[in-house]
Amino acid sequence: MHAIRQTLARVYAGAFIFYMLIPLVIMSAAAFNDNKTPSIVPWKGFTWKWFSALWADDRMWHAFQNTIFVAIAVSLISVIIGTAAAILINSVSGNLRAVLYSTMISTILIPGAVIGISTMIMWTKMGNALDTEFILFKPGLHLSVLGQVSYIASIVMLLVLARLQSFDQGLEEAALDLGATHAQVMKRILLPHLYPAIGAGAAVAFFQSIENFNVTQFTRGGADTLTVYVFSKVRSGITPTINALALLLIGVTLLLAVLYEIKRRRSANIEAAREAEARRAAALEEAII
Amino acid sequence: MGNMIRRYGTSLTLLICLLTAFWLVMLVIVPNITLLESSFRPYLPVTEIGGPKDVYTAANYMKVFNGAIEISPFGFSFQIPVHVLTFSLTIFYSVIVTLICFALAYPLAYFMAKILHPRSLPTMFLLLFVPLWVSEVLRAFAWWIILALKGPLSWILMQLHLIDHEVRWIVGYNGVMIGLVYTYVLFMIFPVFNAISSLDSNQIEAAEDLGAPWWRIHWRIVLPHAKPGIASGAVMVFMLSAGSLLVPSILGSTTSQWFTQTVQQWMLDALDWNTAAAYAFILLLMCTLFVSLVMRVFRVKLSDIAN
Amino acid sequence: MSAGIDLQNVSCDFGNFRAVDNATVAIKPGEFFSFLGPSGCGKTTILRMISGFIEPTAGTIKIGDKDMKGQRPNQRPTALIFQNLALFPLMSIWENISFGLEVRGVDKATRRAKAQALLEMVDLPGAADKMVSQLSGGQKQRVAIARALAVEPAVMLLDEPLSALDLKLRQHMRAELRAIQKRTGVTFIYITHDQGEALAMSDRVGVMSQGRIQQVANPRDIYNNPVNGFVASFVGENNIFTGTVTNPAGGMAGFDTAFGMFRARLGEQAKSGNIKLYVRPEHTILSETAAAENAVPVTVSEVSFEGAFIAVHGKTASGQTIVAEVRNDGSATVPEIGAARFAHFNAAHASILPDTTAVA
Numbered sequence: 001m002h003a004i005r006q007t008l009a010r011v012y013a014g015a016f017i018f019y020m021l022i023p024l025v026i027m028s029a030a031a032f033n034d035n036k037t038p039s040i041v042p043w044k045g046f047t048w049k050w051f052s053a054l055w056a057d058d059r060m061w062h063a064f065q066n067t068i069f070v071a072i073a074v075s076l077i078s079v080i081i082g083t084a085a086a087i088l089i090n091s092v093s094g095n096l097r098a099v100l101y102s103t104m105i106s107t108i109l110i111p112g113a114v115i116g117i118s119t120m121i122m123w124t125k126m127g128n129a130l131d132t133e134f135i136l137f138k139p140g141l142h143l144s145v146l147g148q149v150s151y152i153a154s155i156v157m158l159l160v161l162a163r164l165q166s167f168d169q170g171l172e173e174a175a176l177d178l179g180a181t182h183a184q185v186m187k188r189i190l191l192p193h194l195y196p197a198i199g200a201g202a203a204v205a206f207f208q209s210i211e212n213f214n215v216t217q218f219t220r221g222g223a224d225t226l227t228v229y230v231f232s233k234v235r236s237g238i239t240p241t242i243n244a245l246a247l248l249l250i251g252v253t254l255l256l257a258v259l260y261e262i263k264r265r266r267s268a269n270i271e272a273a274r275e276a277e278a279r280r281a282a283a284l285e286e287a288i289i
Numbered sequence: 290m291g292n293m294i295r296r297y298g299t300s301l302t303l304l305i306c307l308l309t310a311f312w313l314v315m316l317v318i319v320p321n322i323t324l325l326e327s328s329f330r331p332y333l334p335v336t337e338i339g340g341p342k343d344v345y346t347a348a349n350y351m352k353v354f355n356g357a358i359e360i361s362p363f364g365f366s367f368q369i370p371v372h373v374l375t376f377s378l379t380i381f382y383s384v385i386v387t388l389i390c391f392a393l394a395y396p397l398a399y400f401m402a403k404i405l406h407p408r409s410l411p412t413m414f415l416l417l418f419v420p421l422w423v424s425e426v427l428r429a430f431a432w433w434i435i436l437a438l439k440g441p442l443s444w445i446l447m448q449l450h451l452i453d454h455e456v457r458w459i460v461g462y463n464g465v466m467i468g469l470v471y472t473y474v475l476f477m478i479f480p481v482f483n484a485i486s487s488l489d490s491n492q493i494e495a496a497e498d499l500g501a502p503w504w505r506i507h508w509r510i511v512l513p514h515a516k517p518g519i520a521s522g523a524v525m526v527f528m529l530s531a532g533s534l535l536v537p538s539i540l541g542s543t544t545s546q547w548f549t550q551t552v553q554q555w556m557l558d559a560l561d562w563n564t565a566a567a568y569a570f571i572l573l574l575m576c577t578l579f580v581s582l583v584m585r586v587f588r589v590k591l592s593d594i595a596n
Numbered sequence: 597m598s599a600g601i602d603l604q605n606v607s608c609d610f611g612n613f614r615a616v617d618n619a620t621v622a623i624k625p626g627e628f629f630s631f632l633g634p635s636g637c638g639k640t641t642i643l644r645m646i647s648g649f650i651e652p653t654a655g656t657i658k659i660g661d662k663d664m665k666g667q668r669p670n671q672r673p674t675a676l677i678f679q680n681l682a683l684f685p686l687m688s689i690w691e692n693i694s695f696g697l698e699v700r701g702v703d704k705a706t707r708r709a710k711a712q713a714l715l716e717m718v719d720l721p722g723a724a725d726k727m728v729s730q731l732s733g734g735q736k737q738r739v740a741i742a743r744a745l746a747v748e749p750a751v752m753l754l755d756e757p758l759s760a761l762d763l764k765l766r767q768h769m770r771a772e773l774r775a776i777q778k779r780t781g782v783t784f785i786y787i788t789h790d791q792g793e794a795l796a797m798s799d800r801v802g803v804m805s806q807g808r809i810q811q812v813a814n815p816r817d818i819y820n821n822p823v824n825g826f827v828a829s830f831v832g833e834n835n836i837f838t839g840t841v842t843n844p845a846g847g848m849a850g851f852d853t854a855f856g857m858f859r860a861r862l863g864e865q866a867k868s869g870n871i872k873l874y875v876r877p878e879h880t881i882l883s884e885t886a887a888a889e890n891a892v893p894v895t896v897s898e899v900s901f902e903g904a905f906i907a908v909h910g911k912t913a914s915g916q917t918i919v920a921e922v923r924n925d926g927s928a929t930v931p932e933i934g935a936a937r938f939a940h941f942n943a944a945h946a947s948i949l950p951d952t953t954a955v956a
Contacts, residue, residue: 118566217534285732
């Protein structure tokens with residue numbers, strides 16, 4: 001009976017993975033089908049032409065550029081703000097901490113549409129109130145950046161905060177005691193400890209930004225990002241160029257994922273070797289004394 | 290604060306506080322206050338803004354009750370304002386999506402936490418993460434291909450002689466639900482997996498040893514332990530579903546309307562930002578209510594949900 | 597260039613709690629000085645005030661005649677060795693050691709050479725490019741010492757640095773720390789709750805309890821001439837008798853107890869209050885016949901073999917247990933359980949002291 005349930009669980013897990021991956025496979029395969037509507041049936045023969053069409057699609061490349069700019073800006077600002085916020089949360093306690101923390105994580109739960117509209121209204125109203133034509137107060141991708149940062153910073157904050165909790169405050173004191181200034185402590189001791197979380201935060205922020213639609217849709221003005229562009233394409237006549245694009249994006253993310261995993265395993269191996277050496281040294285020490 | 294100054298010095302502390310303040314004040318609190326303020330202002334031509342007609346009014350909120358249509362569920366027919374209907378259906382289908390996600394995710398999360406060999410976990414995660422990294426619009430698009438009238442789903446079912454003519458899958462809210470479940474089920478799996486992982490396997494074995502049948506073990510031991518994870522997953526899936534704009538736009542049928550789409554129409558088509566603000570505020574209020582409800586039912590704190 | 601440290605009437609409050617109460621002590625340059633006391637006695641607070649992490653509520657701290665008021669940790673000529681060592685895990689060993697020089701802007705070649713020299717001094721010549729996680733507990737200990745020495749501090753502050761090591765290694769490191777201190781001549785201030793550690797390593801020991809420095813003296817005097825009951829009990833075992841002082845004269849006094857009149861040295865602080873007589877088990881002798889003075893009849897109730905010595909427990913008629921320690925050198929005879937004996941002690945080895953453990 002136990003064995004049957006285990007087998008059932010395995011079959012279910014397999015089916016689930018199939019369910020998760022098959023849409024992506026179908027979408028990718030459709031990129032090679034010589035058929036005007038993106039699909040794998042009916043199969044009208046293998047072709048590369050959607051990739052060349054993609055190459056020639058200027059609007060797409062422009063949207064792609066915008067997306068990358070926005071994503072870089074969002075991850076840069078989110079990392080700075082999120083790290084600062086995590087350090088702040090980690091150093092305060094009591095009611096202040098509870099209020100700050102709740103406000104920060106509530107931003108993750110606010111619907112993107114609400115963030116988009118509120119950001120748009122506030123900055124344009126502020127522009128009207130100041131009676132200025134300055135670009136910051138007009139709709140555009142810079143407002144998308146600010147809107148996205150408002151919740152992505154929170155994700156970074158959570159990642160950095162988790163890492164901070166494993167930080168030994170004694171290291172800061174040791175550095176201060178050895179004569180380091182506060183800035184040196186930050187640069188040489190605290191930030192290096194946080195780098196893995198900051199790096200992960202930057203990556204998550206980057207991907208969150210790339211795939212953001214709701215905030216961008218309400219703040220972008222006339223500018224396109226990749227997501228907005230694909231969205232508009234799906235609604236108005238679509239060709240398999242989108243599938244070609246999807247395949248490329250999936251390929252890049254897969255590559256990055258695999259690289260990351262390889263790097264993670266390598267550093268885990270190095271750390272394991274070091275610990276083994278420490279154990280040998282301890283054994284030797286015991287023998288000598 | 291004294292602790293912070295001692296650890297980081299005055300200038301760094303000031304910088305840290307300023308950065309956090311910029312975020313919380315300029316990007317979160319003030320925008321939402323402005324949203325609320327705007328939602329009570331009338332939609333006026335530019336020349337009349339600040340004029341005598343520019344007074345606070347609840348008119349924007351009242352628009353929800355305009356334009357009644359007749360519906361007849363279970364044979365009872367009655368009149369209901371169209372936006373109220375959209376709002377109710379959005380909540381209803383988001384709840385359904387959340388339930389389906391839980392039903393799909395729980396067995397898998399249990400399998401990953403307690404049956405799968407820990408060595409295989411990274412591979413499993415990698416496989417599950419792939420769709421998560423692919424953007425939402427592409428995941429919705431993938432289902433748009435699959436569910437198309439002459440798409441792969443109809444084709445394979447016809448090959449298997451399970452259906453004899455092509456089926457229109459995207460009718461009513463079907464497409465939206467399929468898309469939302471596929472897109473957000475992962476947000477249920479990870480928190481539930483984390484919660485079940487922290488359960489000591491000895492507890493399960495002890496229950497088995499005492500003769501409990503498998504369903505009772507789940508009901509009395511695993512589920513109660515996984516409660517915070519389930520609450521966290523439910524909140525995430527519900528919020529993402531109710532707030533989704535992409536999936537309902539791409540996989541919606543002619544008869545499906547999502548509340549975010551209504552908000553979008555006010556904002557981008559009617560250009561009536563103040564009414565859009567009022568509708569957005571209703572959406573925000575509903576989400577807040579849902580989160581507090583889940584927190585109360587599951588007796589968990591906001592900080593548990595964020596993990 | 598080592599420096600002395602002067603604490604003058606130093607107090608430190610945390611809210612309503614007085615962690616350090618009016619501490620005054622002068623530590624000489626080049627001295628190995630230990631603060632000894634149970635956890636919560638205020639010794640770590642004193643260390644953190646000297647290093648600058650805590651400002652005293654009242655009083656002055658001088659290092660080498662310079663008032664440290666307002667000086668931050670990174671401005672003081674002290675180097676602290678932390679209980680958990682606080683080695684920087686993301687830096688190599690030599691970077692750890694030369695960190696204090698790095699933040700002072702010393703160039704890399706000089707830093708590297710200095711780190712190498714220090715590594716040789718602490719007997720770890722090949723470790724420069726290793727990471728912290730590659731070292732054993734004892735090796736980490738040495739790196740922490742080298743790192744503190746690298747900034748050429750006038751004063752080294754050590755916060756129970758040996759507590760994480762196992763017994764054998766701890767004893768080995770004691771000797772090594774002592775040797776390094778003698779070699780460098782730097783003033784060491786050592787914090788510990790282990791009386792054996794404090795007595796074995798220090799030139800002088802300050803025993804602390806409840807925020808107050810109870811006694812400052814060399815280890816011998818701390819053990820042999822404690823000023824009060826707390827010090828006597830914290831650094832060793834005692835047989836304790838209650839009674840009243842009679843006929844004090846010339847540093848000695850009679851002590852009237854339920855077992856008759858005893859005679860012992862009269863402690864300076866034994867003026868009033870709860871006065872008791874303390875005598876160490878190793879100065880308590882069991883014999884078959886009563887001695888001339890300070891004798892109590894007991895029945896042997898337990899004999900426990902401790903290795904280097906044998907502890908014989910005797911019960912008095914009133915039920916009080918008196919312990920006598922007999923050296924396990926083959927010369928002494930160990931009585932049977934139930935045997936009748938007299939426990940007695942030399943008046944010069946017994947002290948009449950105020951019992952400060954009882955009062956808060």
